[in-house]
Every structure is written in C-alpha cells, then in structure tokens.
Amino acid sequence: MHEVTLIVNGVPRQARVPARRLLSDFLRHDLGLTGTHVGCEHGVCGACTVLLDGQPVRACLTFAVSVTGQEVTTVEGLAKDGELSPVQRAFAECHGLQCGFCTPGFLTTVTAFLRENPAPADDEAIEAVAGNLCRCTGYQNIVKSVHRAAELMAEEGP
Structure with a gap:
C-alpha cells in the first residue's frame, strides 16, 4: 500500500492505495467522485479525462501513486460556488x-x-x-x- 496525497478540486485529499490503483478508480472508489466515467479502459474514448495540473489526462491510464503532490480537477471541480462553469x-x-x-x-x-x-x-x-x-x-x-x-x-x- 502507498500513501497518495494530492489536491482534488481544490481540496487536499489522501488515501492509502495499492501501487497499481488507477487514477480513475482512486477518484471513483477511494474518494467517491463518480463524475469521472470509465469507458474503454484503454485511453481511447476520453470519458475518464481529468485535468492534472491543468492539463487533460486519461485517468484510466494514470496510476494514482504517480500524481502524488499534484492537483487534479474532475468534472465536479469545474463549477465554482454552485455556479456552472x-x-x-x-x-x-x-x-x-x-x-x-x-x-x-x-x-x-x-x-x-x-x-x-x-x-x-x-x-x-x-x-x-x-x-x-x-x-x-x-x-x-x-x-x-x-x-x-x-x-x-x-x-x-x-
């Protein structure tokens, strides 16, 4: 198990996860942020795209442990103060x-x-x-x- 510490949608988050836990699974299952969808699980469809330090990445191709110390924005984080982006x-x-x-x-x-x-x-x-x-x-x-x-x-x- 590995400690993952990062900022998700402006909030510091952490969890202990297996080394092979995908970012998409980390967001959905460990943090309960189910807005990131998992489609093809091969990085082709784009349904799992999140912003990593402002850049789009496929969460189904990214290991959660590889984003420690970075900032992730999911679809839930696009709205601000209850206002849609x-x-x-x-x-x-x-x-x-x-x-x-x-x-x-x-x-x-x-x-x-x-x-x-x-x-x-x-x-x-x-x-x-x-x-x-x-x-x-x-x-x-x-x-x-x-x-x-x-x-x-x-x-x-x-």
Whole structure:
C-alpha cells in the first residue's frame, strides 16, 4: 500500500492505495467522485479525462501513486460556488450532451483547450474534441458548445 496525497478540486485529499490503483478508480472508489466515467479502459474514448495540473489526462491510464503532490480537477471541480462553469453552461445551452456518459471528459478537455485557445476556429474546435468519443450527438452541438463556451468566457473576462 502507498500513501497518495494530492489536491482534488481544490481540496487536499489522501488515501492509502495499492501501487497499481488507477487514477480513475482512486477518484471513483477511494474518494467517491463518480463524475469521472470509465469507458474503454484503454485511453481511447476520453470519458475518464481529468485535468492534472491543468492539463487533460486519461485517468484510466494514470496510476494514482504517480500524481502524488499534484492537483487534479474532475468534472465536479469545474463549477465554482454552485455556479456552472462557462463550459458547463455552454454544453447545456447548446445541447452538447445527450446520454451524458462522455460529457465529463468533454467538459474537462474543452476547459483546458479554451485556456490555451480562447477563440478557436471551427477546425481547431473539431480537432480539440476529436480525442473524445460520443455515440449520441454527432458532434455538431459539441462543437457549437465549444464556441459558445468561448463566447461566455470572453464575456466574463479573466
């Protein structure tokens, strides 16, 4: 067993886990944060994407012990003080989700993408979400959500 100590959604957390415990399982089972979904368990679908020190990573490919001392943001951590983030609001406004299984991965991925590229062109938005799989939407509304989130973030300012 290994001690894992990190910041999750702004809160210091720790737990003792086996060396092979995946970050996705650590978040879901050890910390009770079930918003991170596990789909393919091979890093292909993107449903398990979380932000590690602000960068998107596949939690199903990351060992929990490897993130000790770092900061993880899950979909639960995107909202602040009960207010949805601009990305979350945009996905709701633009119907960028249907069944919701893939949504946490899209939300974290788009959050990181828009920090780097706050005014993306269509092809950039498409490329940004290409690594996340959705079986329901056909991606049109997801891309609209990316653009709407960029608008909302620009309106709010830094």
